[in-house]
Amino acid sequence: MTATAGIRTVTFREAFREGLREALATDERVFLMGEDVGRYGGCFAVSQGLLEEFGEERVRDTPLSESAFVGAGIGAALGGTRPIVEIMTVNFALLALDQIVNNAATLRHMSGGQFSVPLVLRIPTGPGRQLGAQHSHTLEGWFAHVPGLRVVAPATHADARGMLAAALVDPDPVLIFEQIGLYGVRGELSVDAGPVDLDGAAVRQRGTDVSVVAYGGTLAPALDAAAELAAEGVSAEVVDLRALRPLDSSTVLESVSRTHRLVVVDNAWRSGGPGAEVVARVAELALDQLDAPVERVGAVEVPVPYPRHLEEAALPSASQVAAAARRAVG
Amino acid sequence: MTGAERRALFTTMLRVRRFEERCVELYSAGTIHGFLHLCIGEEAVAAGVLAALGPEDGVVSTYREHGHALARGIPMESLFAEMFGRTTGCSGGRGGSMHLFDASRRFYGGNAIVAGGIPVAVGLALADRLRGRDRVTACLFGDGAFAEGEFHESINLAALWRLPLVFLCENNRYAMGTALARSHAETDLALRAGSYGVRSWAADGMDAVAVQEATELAADTARAGAGPCFLELRTYRFRAHSMYDADRYRDRTELEAWRARDPVELAAAALAADGLLDDAGRKELEEAVGREIDDAVRAAGAAPLEPVEDLTRFVTTATEDGS
Structure with a gap:
């Protein structure tokens, strides 16, 4: 990172990480869980250093059980915490479709508005480089089909930095689709970059x-x-x-x-x-x-x-x- | 267990039995629609499990949850109103028979995807752990759910994190029309659950006292920080899977053998033998339950339907007011 006159250059990865660190530091109800988010530092190194900084209770490595840990995120959200669940890639999110579509998106409705699911899902998406059909899907549109979910696709460093904070304030489930191909891309970000509005093109x-x-x-x-x-x-x-x-x-x-x-x-x-x-x-x-x-x-x-x-x-x-x-x- | 507690279990079971019987009538009359799954024969599970929990504990259930909801204390009127699709229903009429919810009683449904509620229960227990709250989550599901990956993922996760969770497998021996032995290579479910490092055992699911005592032990164990427990409650449903089911896959002699251990009558006989319930007392109780049901059905039927203009409410917080 370099800073000149209020602007620094960061990668998307760093911008996402900055949003995560801020969320964990400012709200004790927030925790992060997913496959290899802790000891490994995240499959794409987005959460690197967070386990060391916030400890194992709040940066939780999960087994390879997408349905269970996404559903656990829903339950933890119902239980008054603010879970951020990382699904390693959208390809594996298909293993948690039941929880996302049948529970996260419907519990408010089926309960007549009694329950909110303030869950944030971070889902890397899109092709990498020669990864083959099963690791190259772009499926955010599937999720955007479903009422009850909010689906965002940050394409700038400011949105990568700021959408998470807004998502955590939202009482409903928010799916943040992070472009795998952008993680290493550098760009300018204001030193005082913060939350952004989730609504609006x-x-x-x-x-x-x-x-x-x-x-x-x-x-x-x-x-x-x-x-x-x-x-x-x-x-x-x-x-x-x-x-x-x-x-x-x-x-x-x-x-x-x-x-x-x-x-x-x-x-x-x-x-x-x-x-x-x-x-x-x-x-x-x-x-x-x-x-x-x-x-x-x-x-x-x-x-x-x-x-x-x-x-x-x-x-x-x-x-x-x-x-x-x-x-x-x- | 005191005589009063045993009488309370019996009263709950009787309320559930008569409630379900009225549901059959109302369904046949065209007042209740959709899928309707009854728990007649399984009342001891509902009564025993829910009697073992405190008001701060959480409950996650399935689409065969009328008994669980009643035993949790959700008023009959709001349950009937829910099945009539009325605004006074426990889910505002949006859910129906399979989606009974009550936030004030920490009753989290009413999940109609087999095993779909189990991961959610893991999360509720995780939230309690993270927030340092002294309570447990009771997760009810059937033997069919034991075949789902979501169950196996969830019990491993709960055991790994030693969460305050009780897995309650209401084993009625049939996953819709498929017998346990036709879908599981090893039918001893408690044995298999134990392989996850979880304290697991089976209890007589036709005996409400046994169910309550087992659930209390399991809940105390989980609450004490010893990790989740798994209880297999061996029971049987006396009626078909749902109102659509012709029930052609079960042997009548099997059904009759289980009926001979009707949980309601078993409890009544035991109470009578101990001088805790005589014929007059039973009659009085039956009449009280009958009145409760009549009143509830009448009030639910008089409740309003939601105006169509409100259709898009309850999708997100932004649409809560119908805007």
């Missing part, structure tokens, strides 16, 4: 010719594409959804009402994904604002393959986003 770059809607792992390629387009004289506006549930349509609609062109970018398969929901809402509420067909960029509908060249071909890229924007602009 953010315009990350102003533009006038086309709206590019991205989130999580696709914000960086969207911004890269915008830079590429700027050099060609095309002004792209980049919207970061930030939250997939509740989805902030208004920021997208407002942007489209100015640019009249839309490109939506998913890291996931396009069928039934968050991008599809964005397009559906624009079609419902602002179809008359569109001057060109909507363009969509996403993963090719195939399990992510191992070989480098095929993996690259399967996943969305900045050049694909730029090409889609050019088509939209015409």
Whole structure:
């Protein structure tokens, strides 16, 4: 970490860790549990040093029992604590789907509002580098389908640093999807960075010719594409959804009402994904604002393959986003 | 155990039995809908387990939980109202028969995914440990749940962390229509639970006194910091799995053999033998329970339905007021 004039450069990993350390230090009800979060320091080294700082009661290594420790997080939340549960990757979160969908999302409703589940799940997601189909899933859209859950996808260092604190204040379950591919990426963060609002999309770059809607792992390629387009004289506006549930349509609609062109970018398969929901809402509420067909960029509908060249071909890229924007602009 | 305690167990079982019988009538009359799972035959488990717990202890149950809810002290009126889908129901009418909740009595459902409540119970016990509270969590589930991974993950985790938790396996010998021996290679469930380093034993689930005493020992052990206990309560359901079940998978002679040990009548006979309940006393009790049920059904039926405008309430805190 280096600091100059109130701004320092940190990795996403460090930003997430800073949020965790602050949460553990400021609220004694908060604890962290998950596979290898303690002694190992976290599969992606996000929680490194926290066991030494806060002890084994509050930084708890669990067995490889995703359903049990996610459910235990739900119960502990019901019991008046503020659990942060890390599921090693979204691929393994499938082993805890019952607890997330049938309990975390429904207990408030089924009990007629008697119980809140203030649980925070941290779930690394997205492809790594040549990890094969079972370790490369992007499934945050599945969870965003479910009422009762709040789903956020931090794509900036400030959101990585600040979303956890806001999530812990929320009385309902919050799923924070952390991009595996971003952990080592450096960026600027204010020295006094703190909690951020969980609600609402953010315009990350102003533009006038086309709206590019991205989130999580696709914000960086969207911004890269915008830079590429700027050099060609095309002004792209980049919207970061930030939250997939509740989805902030208004920021997208407002942007489209100015640019009249839309490109939506998913890291996931396009069928039934968050991008599809964005397009559906624009079609419902602002179809008359569109001057060109909507363009969509996403993963090719195939399990992510191992070989480098095929993996690259399967996943969305900045050049694909730029090409889609050019088509939209015409 | 005192005579008064034994009479209390009998009264609870009688209330559960008559409550369930009324549920059958109301279901047939089209007043109760959805899935309805009755615990007739298993009343000793409900009465004995819940009598062993204190008001600060937590309870996690299953979709066959009417008896547990009644024995926990949830009023009949709010249980009927819940099954009628009325706002005065113990879950505001949103849950129904399988999702009975009561925060004031630390009754955490009413979980209709087999074994789905078990990890939650582990977390409740963990929260008590972390917050330094002197209470236990009672986790009720059936023999079917013993086949689920969630049970095995959870008992290992609870044992590893020595949590104040009691696993109460209400073994009625059938996972819906599949007999224990047709789904488990080793049918001694207490033996298997013991392999997790948990103190485990079986008790007669048709004897409420035995159930209460076993649960008290298990709860005291867990409360004292010795880690979780596992109790296998061997019982039998006299009726089908649910109202949809034609019950074609059980031998009538097996059913009759278990009926001969009806927990309600066993307790009545034992009380009579000790001079604690005579015919007049039984009749008086039956009449009181009948009146309680009549009054509860009447009040529940008169309670309002939630307006459709409130449909989206209770999804998140933000929608609590229907906004």
